[in-house]
Amino acid sequence: MTTALVWFRRDLRLHDNEALSTAAAADRLLPVSVVDPREYGERPYGGEESFRFEKTGAHRARFRCESLSDLRASLRERDSDLVVRDGRPEEVLPALARMVDADLVSLHTWPTPEESAVESAVKTRLREAGVEVRRKWGHTLYHINDLPTPYTDVSDTYTSFRKSVERDANVRAQVETPSLPPLPESFADVETGTVPTPADLIGERAPDPDERGVLPFEGGESAALDRVESYIWEADRLREYKETRNGMLGEGYSSKFSPWLNEGCLSPRYVHDEVRRYEDLRVANDSTYWLLFELVWRDFFQFQAAKHGGTMFSRPGIRERHDIEWREDDAAFERWAAGETGIPFVDANVRELNTTGFVSNRGRQNVASFLANNLRLDWRRGAAYFETQLVDYDPCSNYGNWAYIAGVGNDSRDRYFNVVKQARKYDPEAAYVTHWLPELDPLPPEYAHEPWTLSREEQVEYGVELGVDYPEPMVDLERSYEKLR
Numbered sequence: 001m002t003t004a005l006v007w008f009r010r011d012l013r014l015h016d017n018e019a020l021s022t023a024a025a026a027d028r029l030l031p032v033s034v035v036d037p038r039e040y041g042e043r044p045y046g047g048e049e050s051f052r053f054e055k056t057g058a059h060r061a062r063f064r065c066e067s068l069s070d071l072r073a074s075l076r077e078r079d080s081d082l083v084v085r086d087g088r089p090e091e092v093l094p095a096l097a098r099m100v101d102a103d104l105v106s107l108h109t110w111p112t113p114e115e116s117a118v119e120s121a122v123k124t125r126l127r128e129a130g131v132e133v134r135r136k137w138g139h140t141l142y143h144i145n146d147l148p149t150p151y152t153d154v155s156d157t158y159t160s161f162r163k164s165v166e167r168d169a170n171v172r173a174q175v176e177t178p179s180l181p182p183l184p185e186s187f188a189d190v191e192t193g194t195v196p197t198p199a200d201l202i203g204e205r206a207p208d209p210d211e212r213g214v215l216p217f218e219g220g221e222s223a224a225l226d227r228v229e230s231y232i233w234e235a236d237r238l239r240e241y242k243e244t245r246n247g248m249l250g251e252g253y254s255s256k257f258s259p260w261l262n263e264g265c266l267s268p269r270y271v272h273d274e275v276r277r278y279e280d281l282r283v284a285n286d287s288t289y290w291l292l293f294e295l296v297w298r299d300f301f302q303f304q305a306a307k308h309g310g311t312m313f314s315r316p317g318i319r320e321r322h323d324i325e326w327r328e329d330d331a332a333f334e335r336w337a338a339g340e341t342g343i344p345f346v347d348a349n350v351r352e353l354n355t356t357g358f359v360s361n362r363g364r365q366n367v368a369s370f371l372a373n374n375l376r377l378d379w380r381r382g383a384a385y386f387e388t389q390l391v392d393y394d395p396c397s398n399y400g401n402w403a404y405i406a407g408v409g410n411d412s413r414d415r416y417f418n419v420v421k422q423a424r425k426y427d428p429e430a431a432y433v434t435h436w437l438p439e440l441d442p443l444p445p446e447y448a449h450e451p452w453t454l455s456r457e458e459q460v461e462y463g464v465e466l467g468v469d470y471p472e473p474m475v476d477l478e479r480s481y482e483k484l485r
């Protein structure tokens with residue numbers, strides 16, 4: 001008679017879950033989730049005191065609680081359950097293993113320093129207790145063992161990486177959802193524990209989803225599979241994804257799969273198989289290819305983290321850029337984080353982020369570039385702010401994209417975005433900017449993007465007074481670009 005524990009981490013799903021299927025081969029199965037206090041509250045960045053930030057904000061806390069509730073409901077439907085415990089996994093898991101006399105604990109592994117450190121501590125303690133530990137890789141499209149080269153040798157350039165996997169690697173078949181063995185008898189009288197609320201995790205209630213947001217983003221595998229169904233099949237959006245993906249308003253311009261992918265409610269291989277099925281049944285075109293192309297970007301940053309470790313999160317980054325002089329200016333940072341810079345395209349995107357936890361890729365690129373390039377503030381403060389706020393935060397995608405834009409990551413060019421040009425191109429009618437900054441609604445689009453060009457008389461005419469209704473710009477944009485050229 002064998003007994004196994006499966007430790008659910010950011011893999012809150014039953015489909016395509018190898019950690020679950022491995023443990024489910026035992027005679028008795030105990031599914032466990034551990035609420036680790038180190039993931040919540042204020043923390044010093046990277047363990048140093050260079051600055052402090054909140055690890056998890058309200059949007060992701062809500063999403064995670066909903067995901068746990070959904071997972072528990074699915075397990076209960078299958079006559080199993082989800083045991084929820086507060087504490088450090090390296091203490092909680094050995095104690096539970098002892099209580100049910102477990103032979104095995106299975107779990108998914110992640111390549112990032114904080115996740116790996118917890119995992120090593122868990123592994124050491126369990127092995128000391130004579131419990132076998134099986135670790136599985138399960139959050140990328142391509143499996144780490146199927147890469148054309150060892151992960152330590154993956155290319156630092158996206159295009160070479162993509163071409164190599166497209167040519168020489170295959171996406172594995174999904175792991176079948178197993179039937180679940182019963183809970184261990186010795187556990188019958190023990191409390192399963194309650195799924196936390198956002199208030200339990202972060203000490204405050206999460207706001208209800210704001211109706212101006214692109215989607216309410218309900219956590220959980222059920223909502224994830226519904227979103228795939230509605231985006232790909234019902235609304236039939238996939239056929240035009242490449243043309244619409246740079247949009248900023250509404251639920252349909254891109255897939256919005258990221259929160260579910262990152263909390264593990266959705267497997268990228270499931271998305272891949274749905275795209276292939278769509279290509280067979282409806283249409284195969286540049287758009288269907290492009291969704292997979294973007295999932296390869298996601299993989300790219302995961303394998304970059306596996307290769308470079310903590311360097312990816314350091315200020316000089318993987319390019320060891322010690323030549324950039326980063327400024328320290330708390331007041332400037334606070335204005336950026338409040339969406340009060342006086343540059344509408346930046347402010348609208350930051351306010352969307354603060355209100356909903358989500359912002360388009362176009363918006364992320366522009367607010368990141370403004371902080372790192374125009375203001376020259378330490379890019380990691382911006383990235384850490386995203387870590388707090390994003391509902392779809394992932395360490396590799398977030399810090400990888402930020403470093404890229406700040407000129408310290410995976411691109412040899414210095415990449416900066418001209419935010420006004422971007423605003424005119426991607427928001428020509430200023431519909432996005434006025435959606436989030438209604439105070440600029442009376443202005444014609446060209447002024448809504450550059451209100452500082454309004455004369456005194458025009459401010460009176462439109463009823464938008466700079467410095468009263470909307471801030472004066474905090475920098476002279478043109479001069480800040482000259483310094484970068």
Ligand code: FAD
Nearest residue numbers: 254255256257258294295298361364365393394397398401
């Ligand atoms: P779609 O356009 O529908 O793309 C499908 C999927 O491809 C996404 O869900 C995502 O998993 C992946 N993807 C797309 N673009 C990227 C990219 N540039 N890098 C990595 N994966 C990508 N994405 C995150 O998932 N988590 C983050 O913490 C995160 N932080 C970012 C920070 C900055 C500064 C920037 C510029 C980008 C960041 N991204 C992050 C990438 C991207 O903006 C989001 O993945 C995307 O906007 C999510 O929306 P979607 O699911 O509709 O994407």
